[in-house]
Amino acid sequence: MSKKLEGKIALVTGGGTGIGLATAKRFVAEGAKVVITGRRKEVLEAAAREIGPAATAIQADSGSLADLDQLYAEIKQLHGKIDVLFANAGGGKFATIENVTEEQFDQTFDSNVKGVFFTVQKALPLIPDGGTIVLNASVVSVKGIPAFGVYNATKAAVRSFARTWTNELKDRKIRVNVVSPGPIDTPGMDGLGANEEERKQFKAGLAQQVPLGRIGESDEIAKTVVFLASDDSSFVAGIELFVDGGMVQV
Numbered sequence: 001m002s003k004k005l006e007g008k009i010a011l012v013t014g015g016g017t018g019i020g021l022a023t024a025k026r027f028v029a030e031g032a033k034v035v036i037t038g039r040r041k042e043v044l045e046a047a048a049r050e051i052g053p054a055a056t057a058i059q060a061d062s063g064s065l066a067d068l069d070q071l072y073a074e075i076k077q078l079h080g081k082i083d084v085l086f087a088n089a090g091g092g093k094f095a096t097i098e099n100v101t102e103e104q105f106d107q108t109f110d111s112n113v114k115g116v117f118f119t120v121q122k123a124l125p126l127i128p129d130g131g132t133i134v135l136n137a138s139v140v141s142v143k144g145i146p147a148f149g150v151y152n153a154t155k156a157a158v159r160s161f162a163r164t165w166t167n168e169l170k171d172r173k174i175r176v177n178v179v180s181p182g183p184i185d186t187p188g189m190d191g192l193g194a195n196e197e198e199r200k201q202f203k204a205g206l207a208q209q210v211p212l213g214r215i216g217e218s219d220e221i222a223k224t225v226v227f228l229a230s231d232d233s234s235f236v237a238g239i240e241l242f243v244d245g246g247m248v249q250v
């Protein structure tokens, strides 16, 4: 069977761990060359070694416009274009409305909203007509998970961008879609528990909220991102594809 991304150049932000790393691996398996970004250099370089010679690691904070300018200058030199952009970098921490600090609010919006916006804006000159953009939101774009209000709001904003950009980029035949994972077993999810016992309980609690009765694996998101990034989804635009074991729909 022919590969779905043969000869394509892909950028995966936050590609050093979790969903981003799994997707970068899938992109390469489908014939693409991939650039992965993240803030921690060692994590990123280990990931690039794990993916193999088709991967390049470039340290960049998506929330920093200077870092993004540097990133795109390097990609321009290296590959000259970006056919597939997976804006995946992001994260959040628990805090109820009474406890959210200005710093936490700004950090979360910088990574998840400002970061996604300028990651896409500044990539546009490198994306050829017919390119694809996939944004990583979350089921929380349509849910009010308590003590997660700032994160929930950032993901609703990400979902909104895909609607507007589908219209704004249609003349260039650039398709924009959102993948919205349910609970997925990643280092990011592990970071939400203080210790092993808390993590186990947290994951078991989440699994109970999923009709399929379990939390998901990063590769289950990666497969969906390949679909949205490739020609298999040629008439799919502006959607939010929930990959959540039925959590939102059932």
Ligand SMILES: NC(=O)c1ccc[n+]([C@@H]2O[C@H](COP(=O)([O-])OP(=O)(O)OC[C@H]3O[C@@H](n4cnc5c(N)ncnc54)[C@H](OP(=O)(O)O)[C@@H]3O)[C@@H](O)[C@H]2O)c1
Pocket: 013, 014, 015, 016, 017, 018, 019, 020, 037, 038, 039, 040, 041, 043, 060, 061, 062, 063, 088, 089, 090, 091, 092, 110, 111, 115, 136, 137, 138, 139, 180, 181, 182, 183, 184, 185, 186, 187, 188, 189
């Ligand atoms: N796991 C879930 O259950 C779940 C569910 C729905 C949505 N998501 C979304 O999926 C995406 C990936 O998360 P994950 O679960 O795979 O967690 P993860 O393992 O923590 O992956 C996130 C990656 O993004 C990088 N990153 C974070 N902020 C960044 C920034 N400002 N600039 C550049 N890189 C940044 C992190 O590396 P550095 O810290 O080194 O920068 C990390 O490698 C996130 O957007 C998350 O909100 C996850």
